[in-house]
Amino acid sequence: MRKKTAFSVLLAVLLWFYSAQAQEIQKKVLTIDDCVNIALKNSFPARSAQENYQSARWEYLGGWSNFLPSLSVSSGWFRNSQEILRFRLGQLVSSRDQYSFNLGLNQTIFNGGANFASYNLKKYGKSSAWDDLKLAEKSVALNVKQGCYDLLKAQMLYDVQKDAVEVSLEQLKMAKARYDLGAASLSDYLKAKVQLGNDSLTLITNENNVKLAEATLNSLLGLDVNTPLEINARLEYTKLDADVEQETRKALESHPQIDKARMGLNQSHSSLTLARSANYPSISFFGDYSWSDIKLPELKNFKRDWDPYDSWDIGIRISLSIFDGFLTTSQVRSAKAQVRLNKDNLEQNKRDLALAIKQANLSVKEGERKIQLTDDALKSAEEDLKLTQEKYNLGAASILDLLSANVSYKTAKNNQVQALYDYNLAVAQFEKATAR
Template sequence: MKKNLFAIWLFLSLPFAAMAQEQVLLTLEEALAISLENNVDVKNAKLETLISKATVKETTASGLPQITGTFDLNYNPAIPVVFLPNEPPFGDPSIPSDVIPARFGVSYQSSLGANVRQMIFDGSFFVGLRAAKTYKQLTDYDLEKTEIDVIESVKKAYYGVLVNEERIRLAQANLSRIDTLLNETRALNEAGFVEKIDVSRIQVQRNNSYTQLERSRAALEISNQILKLQMGLPQEYDLVLTEELKDFNKLTETIDLLDDPGSDRIEVKQLSTNIELVGLDLKNNQSQYMPTIDLVGNILRAGAGNDLSSVYNKQNWFGSSLIGVSMSIPIFDGLAKSARIQKNRIQMQQLENQKYFIQESIKNEVFSAKTNLKNDLAILQVQEENLELAREVFDMSRIKYTEGVGSNLEVVEADAALIEAEINFLSALYDGLVSKVDLEKALGILNTSIEN
């Protein structure tokens, strides 16, 4: 709860920070909290849960009394004619026809009434009520799945920004190191101790280092924009991450993850709920073979007059009422219900097959994720050793060169090897962090560290 309050406060303060051109400091935990409040997919999933709640209320309402009011005011420009037989004792000998035309009715009629219908028995109502509640549960699972996907995307984007920031720091250090070497070599060339080719060789290495720095800066800008997009923040905000890659490179915690048994995956829960919904639809179709019984009632007041002014006179109005039971019995619908029932059963078989497949896929996903993480950890260890060795080789080459017992070419090659080792180490570290996220997702524990 405290994390949510902090996230809301932080997000509300962001527009003011952006207008003031201030930097917004974020940890990974804070970035995740803001994402779960502001990501568009999460927002829509939350709205879907509200729709499901309204659906439950709508379904429940159909079992409550349904009351409607009616009001009519009719004018008959020509009153209908009714024909009567011209026979005794009501016949009129003066009329030559064998029928007598008669007008029954008045020019104006009005009525005011209320109708009530209360369901007594309808099998589909109770099934529908259960289905609505199950649908609400499904939307809750959909929200959880969306939050897991957002957490995965934000974590990977966050690590991507940290990696590019570290690449920039290393590239700047490399450029500073090669600039120092370039200045020293130029001085030695001017003093006649080294040839011009030695200066050119280092200049080429300096240009390569500068290019690497500019690429890292461009990659950082792109990764920052990706992170803000995943968090649901406008691109104008200036984010500054307060953590470094070493804060997440916890070997013990990562190794423990390999022995974690995990928990039930949300995808299986979603499929199980869908199977339940199809089963309820099957019961609904079966229940439609049963009759429906309703209690009906109405009350009516009606009046009439030959003139509009006399329609609403009290003496021209009369009342009536009705109370009864209505039963509807299905007899034959062309086997439509039977076809729907057959379709439901086939759909359940499809979902059961899909559930089995996804369960097996999850096992394979966990196996692959653990294998990838183990492999990435091994590669990371090797790359870390290579980085230390590359630093030692460069330092030794630099010392030999300054003492006049080593060549300029050795220093350039050692510097290039050091830069390559740094890049490989950062790539291995990022791959390891991404593999860790993939394993957490495969085990179904990716969202357990986030408090709702």
């Protein structure tokens, strides 16, 4: 009965391995850079930021309208309730119809700087939208890298657990053989069997974690969540070559987050200029040409029928607001407050960015120390497992000693995977913070 049970467990685990290997067929192989590029094309945050930038570009183009003349044309026809009498070409003519045509031109000469302020608002708005696009791309890149690292970590932990199950199988067979020979107790055999069951349960959880990480990464890439993926990369240690002080100074000057805050300050200055422009007179040049008659001109006598009824005028218009119910005063004071607020916001963004770089750098250093420690711990655990296995084979160690050594070895490998994951994620966060 015990032989049948052991054989059933062994068969179930082997079938599990084969089914897991079959699922790896026809997977889409991508590098991390490939994943980032796909996400930048497909993900909603990146596409939304791109569309916002395109919108800001067109608004910036519209900002030139403040300097260019406006030209309008209109034409109309209407019918009166009563006849209209008019001397037309020396004759008294009546008609209920009225036709008209008008062409108007207007050019602003001076409006207190409002045209320049409006143009600058659009210009800084476009720059701010560009910074938003760059920030969105950096965020998408970080999220995708983390998604790739999550999948790689899940796969590595799955492989560690699969190896643990294989070791537990070997230990179960060895315990069974020793029990059959009378060299081990039934308790040893049962302990090995329980360990195999526990490791198999953890393997199921780890396999589910791989599937979940794969689906999450697909979602980040804008792909179907069921798309099979394989990341052509490994979680490994590559030393970060960066001068933190130099990177910080560079980021505080040109990072999109800082540039966006700087554009916000520039926009508030332009808004203040725009509000103050209401205190100055507005000067503009205008010209109008109009025609009106009770009949449409004939084509063969167009000049004769048109000229007597057209008119034109040109001039310069000056206007000045004397009292607007304190509207201008309130807008100026509000704009001044916004300038002060955006100055503080710029300084706060600089502090936040410096802190983010500091935190990321500390995380990188912490990751380096963890990798060194986990490497040393893994070597010790591996050596201890070998010694304990040899002692167990010679009968100098108990099954508990062997199982404990095996658990310590598996824990050390898991810790090494986690340390590599934490380090690579910290490097990605440092790159985002410094806009590398």
